[in-house]
Amino acid sequence: MTRCDVVVLGAGPAGSAAAAVLAHRGLAVHVLERARFPRFHIGESLLPMTLCALDELGIALDPDEHQHKAGARFLDETTGQTQTYWFSDTLPGTPDHAYHVVRSRFDAILADHAAACGARIEFGVRARAVEVGPDGVRVETEGTCGPIEARYLVDATGQQALLARRNRTLVKIGDFGRAAAFVHYEGLSDAARAEIEPHGNIQILRTPTGWIWAIPLAGRRLSVGIVAKEGPVTRDDVRAAVASSPLLTRWTEGARPGEPVLVGDYSFLNRAPHGPRFTCVGDAACFLDPVFSSGVTLALLGARRAAERIADAFERGDEADPALLAPHAEHMKRAYQAFYLLIHRFYHTAIFENLFFSVDPDPAMRRGLVTMLAGDVWRDDNVFQNLLFASRHAGAARLIV
Numbered sequence: 001m002t003r004c005d006v007v008v009l010g011a012g013p014a015g016s017a018a019a020a021v022l023a024h025r026g027l028a029v030h031v032l033e034r035a036r037f038p039r040f041h042i043g044e045s046l047l048p049m050t051l052c053a054l055d056e057l058g059i060a061l062d063p064d065e066h067q068h069k070a071g072a073r074f075l076d077e078t079t080g081q082t083q084t085y086w087f088s089d090t091l092p093g094t095p096d097h098a099y100h101v102v103r104s105r106f107d108a109i110l111a112d113h114a115a116a117c118g119a120r121i122e123f124g125v126r127a128r129a130v131e132v133g134p135d136g137v138r139v140e141t142e143g144t145c146g147p148i149e150a151r152y153l154v155d156a157t158g159q160q161a162l163l164a165r166r167n168r169t170l171v172k173i174g175d176f177g178r179a180a181a182f183v184h185y186e187g188l189s190d191a192a193r194a195e196i197e198p199h200g201n202i203q204i205l206r207t208p209t210g211w212i213w214a215i216p217l218a219g220r221r222l223s224v225g226i227v228a229k230e231g232p233v234t235r236d237d238v239r240a241a242v243a244s245s246p247l248l249t250r251w252t253e254g255a256r257p258g259e260p261v262l263v264g265d266y267s268f269l270n271r272a273p274h275g276p277r278f279t280c281v282g283d284a285a286c287f288l289d290p291v292f293s294s295g296v297t298l299a300l301l302g303a304r305r306a307a308e309r310i311a312d313a314f315e316r317g318d319e320a321d322p323a324l325l326a327p328h329a330e331h332m333k334r335a336y337q338a339f340y341l342l343i344h345r346f347y348h349t350a351i352f353e354n355l356f357f358s359v360d361p362d363p364a365m366r367r368g369l370v371t372m373l374a375g376d377v378w379r380d381d382n383v384f385q386n387l388l389f390a391s392r393h394a395g396a397a398r399l400i401v
């Protein structure tokens with residue numbers, strides 16, 4: 001039996017960020033991670049606001065180790081329409097760049113930081129069952145470390161969403177992308193690198209059935225994924241998509257593809273992301289489609305902030321307060337609603353024609369859109385986001401949280 005103040009389930013970005021803050025604030029933190037690191041994970045394109053979260057955590061990424069990302073380019077190869085959104089065009093105060101990361105390395109950096117802050121991390125240990133009672137939390141494990149008792153539980157189990165599934169509070173969002181297939185290409189040619197690396201923009205290609213991402217990674221690698229509005233997708237679909245795209249054919253010429261990975265039904269909301277002695281952070285609270293790469297950014301920003309509130313409560317001695325995380329949930333709701341609205345428009349309206357490909361957009365609207373694409377969705381001075389919230393689609397977003 002191990003006893004600690006806070007047990008954190010999962011050492012992805014959300015779990016490690018929360019663990020780092022809690023341990024730094026002097027709490028005894030035990031992290032259980034079912035995988036052994038380094039391990040592969042999808043979610044490689046970060047938004048500029050990630051830099052704020054990392055800065056608050058005390059982590060500075062080495063720019064030589066990760067691919068610089070200056071913006072996002074949207075294109076449709078069948079019509080020739082294209083438009084690039086540069087993060088240097090955001091509203092003042094929003095960071096002007098981001099990185100694409102190899103997650104096995106990025107997640108290890110975050111976990112190492114949590115350990116350096118004093119968190120104890122057990123890899124290869126799966127949380128099997130969880131009991132959250134009025135006086136404490138008990139976690140049964142698979143692995144060598146035995147059960148854990150704690151005064152507080154942070155669920156950062158990602159798509160596993162342990163508490164949401166157990167408590168039946170997980171609500172699937174079925175009208176975004178339904179399925180994805182992705183593959184890494186290794187050994188990009190010098191010609192491809194010369195074209196890609198100076199800006200490192202993520203490429204979002206519109207296709208008749210959905211969209212494709214192309215994310216350049218350090219070490220001559222390219223991550224390519226296809227997303228279908230209506231699932232399912234097959235491994236052959238991702239190869240066929242690359243073959244039918246002149247851009248991707250050119251960029252992957254001579255490179256070695258790995259084995260495609262298939263995923264589906266990843267967009268969901270946890271209707272009860274917090275309660276007495278527990279909170280869910282990162283994907284375990286909500287994940288809304290990969291199209292605008294918001295996952296890791298919201299996971300880091302949200303987990304860090306939730307952990308500060310939990311640490312404050314431990315100092316006051318009211319960590320069992322059922323409403324402890326209610327203000328935090330409201331704060332996150334704004335971000336989920338903002339991205340929900342943008343993603344909803346992406347899948348269900350002519351936003352590509354009307355906005356993304358617009359050759360002469362209103363400058364304030366354009367800056368507002370870029371600021372959202374940078375993940376800075378909590379400011380009041382974004383006219384584009386304010387209009388989005390005021391739109392008739394906003395009713396749909398209110399239903400989800």
Ligand SMILES: Cc1cc2nc3c(=O)[nH]c(=O)nc-3n(C[C@H](O)[C@H](O)[C@H](O)COP(=O)(O)OP(=O)(O)OC[C@H]3O[C@@H](n4cnc5c(N)ncnc54)[C@H](O)[C@@H]3O)c2cc1C
Binds near residue numbers: 011127156158290
């Ligand atoms: C197809 C696709 C593409 C994506 N692309 C992007 C992108 O480009 N950019 C972006 O920002 N986001 C992207 N995402 C989202 C991104 O992957 C997630 O939002 C992000 O990883 C969430 O971080 P997390 O810490 O909440 O969860 P995770 O990173 O999933 O970490 C959860 C951890 O918990 C561990 N775990 C799970 N269950 C247990 C258990 N029972 N016991 C112990 N440990 C457990 C897991 O092993 C894992 O290490 C994408 C998602 C999908 C599906």
